[in-house]
Amino acid sequence: MTDALPIDAAALVHEMAVRARAVTTELARAPTAQKAAALIGAARALRADAPAILAANADDVARARAAGLSAALLDRLLLDERRIEGVARALEDVAALPDPVGAVIDAVERPNGLRLARVRVPLGVVGIIYESRPNVTADAGALALMAGNAVILRGGSEARASNRAIHDCLVAGLEAAGLPADAIQLVPVTDRAAVGAMLRAQGLIDVIIPRGGKGLVARVQEEARVPVLAHLDGINHLYIDATADPAKALALAVNAKLRRTGVCGAAETLLIDRAFADPAPILAALADAGCELRGTPEIRTIEPRAIAASDEDWDTEYLEAILAVGFVDGVDGATAHIAAHGSHHTDAIVTEDEAIAEHFLAAVDSAIVMWNASTQFADGGEFGLGAEIGISTGRLHARGPVALEGLTTYKWLVRGTGQIRP
Amino acid sequence: MTDALPIDAAALVHEMAVRARAVTTELARAPTAQKAAALIGAARALRADAPAILAANADDVARARAAGLSAALLDRLLLDERRIEGVARALEDVAALPDPVGAVIDAVERPNGLRLARVRVPLGVVGIIYESRPNVTADAGALALMAGNAVILRGGSEARASNRAIHDCLVAGLEAAGLPADAIQLVPVTDRAAVGAMLRAQGLIDVIIPRGGKGLVARVQEEARVPVLAHLDGINHLYIDATADPAKALALAVNAKLRRTGVCGAAETLLIDRAFADPAPILAALADAGCELRGTPEIRTIEPRAIAASDEDWDTEYLEAILAVGFVDGVDGATAHIAAHGSHHTDAIVTEDEAIAEHFLAAVDSAIVMWNASTQFADGGEFGLGAEIGISTGRLHARGPVALEGLTTYKWLVRGTGQIRP
Structure with missing residues (x-):
């Protein structure tokens, strides 16, 4: 030796x-x-x-x-x-x-x-x-x-x-x-x-x-x-618009956060449109599945198992069964939050409204932007590229x-x- | 102020x-x-x-x-x-x-x-x-x-x-x-x-x-x-193979060096196949046009106006009416010289033999590799891209x-x- x-x-x-x-x-x-x-x-x-x-x-x-x-x-x-x-x-x-x-x-x-x-x-x-x-x-x-x-x-x-x-x-x-x-x-x-x-x-x-x-x-x-x-952090957001299908939103939130928590495509923050009709079942499903929710006071009144989110939570890549949750005002509120706290990795919107979806796809400046799909699909194999060496959040040469x-x-x-x- | x-x-x-x-x-x-x-x-x-x-x-x-x-x-x-x-x-x-x-x-x-x-x-x-x-x-x-x-x-x-x-x-x-x-x-x-x-x-x-x-x-x-x-230096080579058309070789050598000497696509080194029949008219044309030739002893016996090249000349971007000139043994001699002294910008071969040309195009690791064309074409406008911000000799993102x-x-x-x- x-x-x-x-x-x-x-x-x-x-x-x-x-x-x-x-x-x-x-x-x-x-x-x-x-x-x-x-x-x-x-x-x-x-x-x-x-x-x-x-x-x-x-x-x-x-x-x-x-x-x-x-x-x-x-x-x-x-x-x-x-x-x-x-x-x-x-x-x-x-x-x-x-x-x-x-x-x-x-x-x-x-x-x-x-x-x-x-x-x-x-x-x-x-x-x-x-x-x-x-x-x-x-x-x-x-x-x-x-x-x-x-x-x-x-x-x-x-x-x-x-x-x-x-x-x-x-x-x-x-x-x-x-x-x-x-x-x-x-x-x-x-x-x-x-x-x-x-x-x-x-x-x-x-x-x-x-x-x-x-x-x-x-x-x-x-x-x-x-x-x-x-590739740097994947502080990935799932945004549920008021126009989202509630069943899809629930399934996507649980999958994006919990399918595998240690991968860089896992969601770390859930943003919910303040006008979305019924967030309670989604929060309950996440908590039932063992996810620690860190929320704003509004969130905690809806799901009592949620604990209080600190300022840092919005900028944290947990890579664990922990999710920051907050309300925003519509798609522009969501894109503004993502611009302030995202890491340009993967962000997704849930909506049945194509115009709102396209607005989100255009406005979010991330390597991967999704509509009605789980952020866990952020993967070279899932993209049909074969194996990947990683996911780049840089802007030069290769992105995603x-x-x-x-x-x-x-x-x-x-x-x-x-x-x-x- | x-x-x-x-x-x-x-x-x-x-x-x-x-x-x-x-x-x-x-x-x-x-x-x-x-x-x-x-x-x-x-x-x-x-x-x-x-x-x-x-x-x-x-x-x-x-x-x-x-x-x-x-x-x-x-x-x-x-x-x-x-x-x-x-x-x-x-x-x-x-x-x-x-x-x-x-x-x-x-x-x-x-x-x-x-x-x-x-x-x-x-x-x-x-x-x-x-x-x-x-x-x-x-x-x-x-x-x-x-x-x-x-x-x-x-x-x-x-x-x-x-x-x-x-x-x-x-x-x-x-x-x-x-x-x-x-x-x-x-x-x-x-x-x-x-x-x-x-x-x-x-x-x-x-x-x-x-x-x-x-x-x-x-x-x-x-x-x-x-x-x-x-973009770093453009230490660009023009290589004249034994199979080159002499008239094309002469015109390309003069143009590649002298059309504009201050551009990064200008040739800085002329490599001539030892088996090329008649290099004298090419060297004379360059000297007649006011180009200072810096050559090996073999070159100087052919063109007496050439002065002696030092080791540094092979690694110098003159951006002036100065050209380093030397003999090499065939296309493999040329590609070996370019690998040792080139700057991965633009290099060209003159030959009428397509197989030799394709060998050169494959073997030379530069942003731009040319066959029977002047290195002075290394330009975004000439490539049909419109104006260019520069010519990149890096390997990531954009090349050329x-x-x-x-x-x-x-x-x-x-x-x-x-x-x-x-």
Whole structure:
């Protein structure tokens, strides 16, 4: 184990990035079938090496337990046979996605005879910084590779043995398919200096994608000199207009908040039109389902189980069975609240009035805006994009679910017959 | 003049950005005709105010001359009747461009009945930091507005009186069209603290676009916490393959280097296949046209007017009538040289062999790659995009010419009938 040696993390990351850059041309030109073969081979290796991966994971879990990690974090870290099979299947799913590289975005012939085409090409070298879930090693590595990129993965220290074991399988897949092992590299040290070196690898790493909690994303955004594709909080709103169908509103509120509370598409705030006829059954259904409601005094008179909301509640991403609830005055009240407190992730309206719905869709400045649909649909798979690397709340490059296409860029090809510019 | 007062530039910029953000919703929903009317009104004001603009410009030029600015910089700063008419016409041209806002990029209905659409929306608040050319005030302000953005312009101190006079005309156009004056703001102070405040206005400014020399772009990339859309050097190559038509090769070499030497699409290095039959007429034509050639010893034996190239010449953007010239071994030699020394801007091959051309187009990792065309075509107007804000050599968001579309992002609209996620 090299962990015991004094390693210069910055020099190590620099050297990894140089090796990644050296294989970008080969990866950009790798046929779809070869990239897919590498992922299918990696899935095969994952299944064959499951005992070794589970043993490595047991070490991580024991260490995490000794360090007093919360039950939620331990659950994110834990692998079992079923989860390993899920990771293997996810690799096979990515292998089956359409290859974005080489696709012609648009093409035109100019009056002077120059033929222009915009063609998709890989981003180049992608750096992914993530926290405890070891499946990200496989998921993110696979997506980056399928889009023709070299990738440098830097996982959390809690999962380091699990990540290494999974990474070994990815490398086995690459080598079996005749692709360079440097296409998917895992930073072998987990100290913070490695992250800092990645964030400052201008000219070597083309984009950094942080996947993790607020602290990680904030550090990345502050320190990065390499462009960042980040998602921040999902403070998502569900707004029930006076014109909503009450049954739909109830079902959507319960689903948007409670289907899974830990995902970034979960609703965190319920806004109800003051003119909506009967909010009580919706609030009762949420409370009955075990949701803690934090409401304004008006809300608490309707649903006595609600506790008082503080100012902070309107700006909080709970990721738990907690929901802030308040009244607003119509759709303009809702859009004003969302503009003041939203995080530009996913916001939804419930209404049977198309004009009101379209007003909301136009006025809300979020990556995803929905009408009569659960915010829990905010997901690349649900959008038909295949697996996603995350949901971007930034405005540049890719917005909303970032899947294979978001991991590419384009170049302009100009084909002429000797044209000179007058 | 407020310049004499102690102004807190950071507080000023912050307050301007807050005002810009406050008008983004109105601008995002402004009809095309209203935005166009503002630009046409601004053009009218420019023509009417030409005497005042010329007087302001004369102040700038006198100050610059006293400060000892070079003739080239003085020429960039100078306005005359003809140039003001050119600026006015450019505003009218932008007003006539198709409005990107609201365009549907793609739409799909999912098996569960959810209807998804990606729709173009403005970026939001755009910050543009530029140097001496006062026409940028009008050009950049117009493009940002037409794409539905609020814009904060920070021009160079040399042009401050000219920029203010032109900005007054833009505001007159906005007000005549019923759009908020805060849509196009000019930072009234030119100290460096204002730039620093713009670069750190996370959450208020959505993207920074630097237009200027290396020093400016490098500072922006180092200090910015706001995403940056930058173009760096254009170290552009023209490669003449052994299979090139000699007459085309000569015409393209002369045009790519000498048509205009100060534009970022100008060629800076000429690579000639060692197997190319007769390079002498091409080198002679360049030297005859007044181009200084900096070549390897082999080149100098063919064209005695060439001087010796140093190692640095292969990595230099001259923006003058100077050209580095060397031999390479075939197309792979050329692509290897470009990979080592290029700046990912624009590179071109001259050949009559389509297979060799396609190999070059695929292998060169630049924003624009050309076959049998002059690198001087690297321009949004020549690409049919209308006016451009610049040419991006970055890989995220927009690559190559950045025109109206590059000043937009998109959002996902999801229209349902009450779908909840299982």
